[in-house]
Amino acid sequence: MKLTILFGGASFEHEISVVSAITVKEKLDSFDLSFVFCDGDHKFYLIDAGKMKATTFSKQLHKKMPELTLTNGGFLQKSFLGSTMHSDTVLNLIHGGDGEDGTISSLLDFYDIKFIGPRKEACTFSYDKRYTKYLCDAIGVKSVPYEVFSKDVETNLSLSMPIIVKPASLGSSIGVSIVREESEFDYALDTAFEFDSSVLVEPFIEGVKEYNLAGYMAGGKMHFSIVEEPQKEEFLDFEKKYMDFSRSEQVSRAEIGEVLIQKLKSNFEKVYRGMFEGALIRCDFFVVDGEVLLNEINPIPGSMANYLFEDFPESIKALATSLPNASKAKVSYDYIHSISQAKGK
Amino acid sequence: MKLTILFGGASFEHEISVVSAITVKEKLDSFDLSFVFCDGDHKFYLIDAGKMKATTFSKQLHKKMPELTLTNGGFLQKSFLGSTMHSDTVLNLIHGGDGEDGTISSLLDFYDIKFIGPRKEACTFSYDKRYTKYLCDAIGVKSVPYEVFSKDVETNLSLSMPIIVKPASLGSSIGVSIVREESEFDYALDTAFEFDSSVLVEPFIEGVKEYNLAGYMAGGKMHFSIVEEPQKEEFLDFEKKYMDFSRSEQVSRAEIGEVLIQKLKSNFEKVYRGMFEGALIRCDFFVVDGEVLLNEINPIPGSMANYLFEDFPESIKALATSLPNASKAKVSYDYIHSISQAKGK
Numbered sequence: 001m002k003l004t005i006l007f008g009g010a011s012f013e014h015e016i017s018v019v020s021a022i023t024v025k026e027k028l029d030s031f032d033l034s035f036v037f038c039d040g041d042h043k044f045y046l047i048d049a050g051k052m053k054a055t056t057f058s059k060q061l062h063k064k065m066p067e068l069t070l071t072n073g074g075f076l077q078k079s080f081l082g083s084t085m086h087s088d089t090v091l092n093l094i095h096g097g098d099g100e101d102g103t104i105s106s107l108l109d110f111y112d113i114k115f116i117g118p119r120k121e122a123c124t125f126s127y128d129k130r131y132t133k134y135l136c137d138a139i140g141v142k143s144v145p146y147e148v149f150s151k152d153v154e155t156n157l158s159l160s161m162p163i164i165v166k167p168a169s170l171g172s173s174i175g176v177s178i179v180r181e182e183s184e185f186d187y188a189l190d191t192a193f194e195f196d197s198s199v200l201v202e203p204f205i206e207g208v209k210e211y212n213l214a215g216y217m218a219g220g221k222m223h224f225s226i227v228e229e230p231q232k233e234e235f236l237d238f239e240k241k242y243m244d245f246s247r248s249e250q251v252s253r254a255e256i257g258e259v260l261i262q263k264l265k266s267n268f269e270k271v272y273r274g275m276f277e278g279a280l281i282r283c284d285f286f287v288v289d290g291e292v293l294l295n296e297i298n299p300i301p302g303s304m305a306n307y308l309f310e311d312f313p314e315s316i317k318a319l320a321t322s323l324p325n326a327s328k329a330k331v332s333y334d335y336i337h338s339i340s341q342a343k344g345k
Numbered sequence: 346m347k348l349t350i351l352f353g354g355a356s357f358e359h360e361i362s363v364v365s366a367i368t369v370k371e372k373l374d375s376f377d378l379s380f381v382f383c384d385g386d387h388k389f390y391l392i393d394a395g396k397m398k399a400t401t402f403s404k405q406l407h408k409k410m411p412e413l414t415l416t417n418g419g420f421l422q423k424s425f426l427g428s429t430m431h432s433d434t435v436l437n438l439i440h441g442g443d444g445e446d447g448t449i450s451s452l453l454d455f456y457d458i459k460f461i462g463p464r465k466e467a468c469t470f471s472y473d474k475r476y477t478k479y480l481c482d483a484i485g486v487k488s489v490p491y492e493v494f495s496k497d498v499e500t501n502l503s504l505s506m507p508i509i510v511k512p513a514s515l516g517s518s519i520g521v522s523i524v525r526e527e528s529e530f531d532y533a534l535d536t537a538f539e540f541d542s543s544v545l546v547e548p549f550i551e552g553v554k555e556y557n558l559a560g561y562m563a564g565g566k567m568h569f570s571i572v573e574e575p576q577k578e579e580f581l582d583f584e585k586k587y588m589d590f591s592r593s594e595q596v597s598r599a600e601i602g603e604v605l606i607q608k609l610k611s612n613f614e615k616v617y618r619g620m621f622e623g624a625l626i627r628c629d630f631f632v633v634d635g636e637v638l639l640n641e642i643n644p645i646p647g648s649m650a651n652y653l654f655e656d657f658p659e660s661i662k663a664l665a666t667s668l669p670n671a672s673k674a675k676v677s678y679d680y681i682h683s684i685s686q687a688k689g690k
Contacts, residue, residue: 040676058678106451124469268437331359331385
C-alpha cells in the first residue's frame with residue numbers, strides 16, 4: 001500500500017514530528033512509503049527514505065532535496081525533465097501547530113488530497129483544550145473542572161492547590177507546570193503564556209488513575225486499541241514525552257476489568273463519532289471514584305500510538321481505505337442566469 | 346489603500362459571493378482594489394476590475410484571465426516575461442463553504458498572507474450552527490433551544506410545532522424550511538439533508554423581533570454598526586437573501602432604546618472577543634420578552650454589511666490596519682541535538 005508520511009511543520013513540536021515519522025517508517029516497513037517534510041518556513045521537500053534520520057533535518061540537509069509545491073491533486077515536483085505529481089494518500093503526522101490546528105487538513109482538503117488525520121473542525125475541538133471542554137459539555141462526556149486565564153485579562157484563581165497550569169493549545173507537556181503553593185502560580189502562568197495567550201488551570205488530582213485508549217473508524221465501525229495505563233512520574237515532562245514519540249514496542253494491557261474498558265470505549269466513541277472520522281486518535285482518560293473523565297484528545301498521537309495496536313499496519317490499511325471525502329459543492333449560476341434573463345441581458 | 350477581494354469558492358453560496366464582491370467593489374471605489382476569483386475547481390484567477398460583472402463568471406470568461414498560484418507571501422502570477430507576486434492584504438469574501446468553514450483562513454495563514462476575515466477556530470464556531478450553540482453555552486450567551494438530527498441516526502422530535510429546520514452548516518437560508526404540521530417534517534428534513542448530513546431543528550417563534558448588528562475590533566476596541574430591524578417576510582428565502590447580498594443603500598436605525606442597544610452590543614462583544622479578531626461580522630439576534638438570544642453569526646456577512654456602517658470605507662481601513670498575525674512557531678532542534686550528543690554522534 002502506498003502512503004505519504006507528511007511531517008515537520010512550523011510548530012513547537014516540530015522535532016517531535018520528525019521522531020514520530022522515523023518511528024512510523026519502521027513500523028510500516030511493509031508499505032510503499034514516501035516522505036514529505038514541511039519545514040519551519042512552510043516549504044515542502046521530498047525526502048529520500050534512506051535519509052530519514054533526525055540529523056537530516058537538524059543539519060538542514062533537507063534543503064538539498066527536491067522542493068514540492070502543494071497543488072490540486074497532490075505535491076508537485078518540478079525538474080528540468082518535466083514534473084512529477086505525488087498524489088498518494090497522506091498520513092498527516094505533523095504534531096501541534098499546523099498539523100493539529102486544522103491548517104494542514106484545510107490545505108489537503110482544498111487541494112483534494114486524501115489523508116489520514118483529523119478534519120478541521122475536529123482540530124478546533126482537540127487542539128485548544130478550552131474547546132475540548134466545550135465539546136465535552138455539549139456531548140455529555142465528563143472532564144476535569146477548569147478555569148481560563150488570558151494574557152490581557154486580570155482573573156482571580158478560584159481553584160485550590162494543587163493545580164496544573166497548561167497553555168490552551170499545546171500538547172507534549174510543553175509549558176505545563178504543577179503548582180502546589182500559591183506563590184508559584186504567577187511563574188507557572190508566565191511560563192504557559194510563553195506558548196499561548198490563553199491558559200487552562202485545572203485541579204491537579206494527586207495519584208489519579210490514568211488510562212490511554214486509541215481507536216479509529218473504518219467500514220462504519222469503531223476499532224479500538226488495547227487500554228494502557230501509562231507509566232508516569234507526576235506527569236511526563238517534555239524530554240520524557242519526546243522519548244515517548246519514538247515508542248515502538250508493544251505495551252501490556254492495563255489490569256482493569258471489562259466494565260471499565262467498556263466505559264472508556266463508550267466515552268471514546270461519543271467523542272469520536274461525527275467529529276474525528278478519518279483520524280486515528282488517542283484519548284487520555286482519568287478515572288476518579290469509578291467515574292471516567294476525559295483528560296485530553298490527541299488527534300495525531302505520537303508515532304500514531306502504534307504500540308497500542310496489535311496489528312498496526314493492518315489498522316492503518318483499514319483506515320486508509322475508509323477515509324471521508326471532502327465534498328466540494330457544485331457551483332451553479334442559476335440565480336445570476338435568471339436575473340440576467342429578467343433584466344433582458 | 347491596497348486590498349485584494351477574494352471571492353467565489355466551491356460552495357452553494359458561490360454566486361452570492363460574486364454578487365457580494367461586485368457590491369463591495371462599488372462601496373470601496375476609493376481603494377486600490379484587485380480581484381482574485383476562486384472557481385469551483387479551486388483554481389485562482391486574477392480578474393480585471395473592468396470585468397467584475399456576474400456574467401464574466403456565469404459565462405466562464407474568467408478562464409481566459411491569468412491563473413494564479415497560492416504560494417508563500419501571496420498569489421503568484423506567471424507569464425512568459427517572468428512572474429508577479431500579488432501580496433496585498435486580502436478581504437476574504439467567499440461566503441459559505443471554503444470561505445466561512447476555515448479552509449481559506451488556513452490557506453492564507455499558512456502562506457503568510459494578511460487578511461480580513463474570520464480565523465479558522467472562529468469559522469468552526471460560526472459555520473456549523475451546532476457549534477455556535479456549544480459556544481453560546483460555554484460563554485453564557487443565550488440562544489434558541491435546539492435539537493440535532495443526523496442522516497444516519499433515527500431521532501425523535503421533542504419540540505412542538507411550529508419549528509424551523511436548517512442544514513447545520515449553511516447560511517443564506519439554503520435548505521431551510523418552516524414546519525407547522527408534523528406531516529411536513531420528514532420532507533423538510535430531507536430537503537435540509539440535501540445540503541448537510543446534520544440538521545438543526547429549533548422552535549419557530551412567530552413574529553419574533555429580530556435585530557442585526559455588525560462590528561469589528563480595531564486598535565484594541567470594538568466598533569459597532571447601527572442596529573437594523575431587518576424587513577422580513579416570515580424568513581428570507583434564498584432569492585430575497587440573494588438580493589440582500591447586493592445591498593448597498595444605508596439602512597435606517599431600528600427604533601429601539603439605548604438599553605436594548607447596549608444589551609445587543611454586550612452580547613456581540615462576548616461572542617467576538619478572543620475569537621473573531623480580524624473579521625467584520627454580523628450577529629443576528631432575536632429579542633423575546635426583553636431577553637436577547639443569538640440567532641446566527643455571519644462571519645463574512647453579505648456585501649460585508651456595508652449598509653449598516655456610516656462610513657464603510659473607513660471601517661475597512663481601520664480593520665485592515667489592525668489585523669492579527671498568524672504566529673509561526675520558531676522551529677528548534679534542541680532535543681535532537683542533545684540526544685545526538687549524548688549518543689556521541
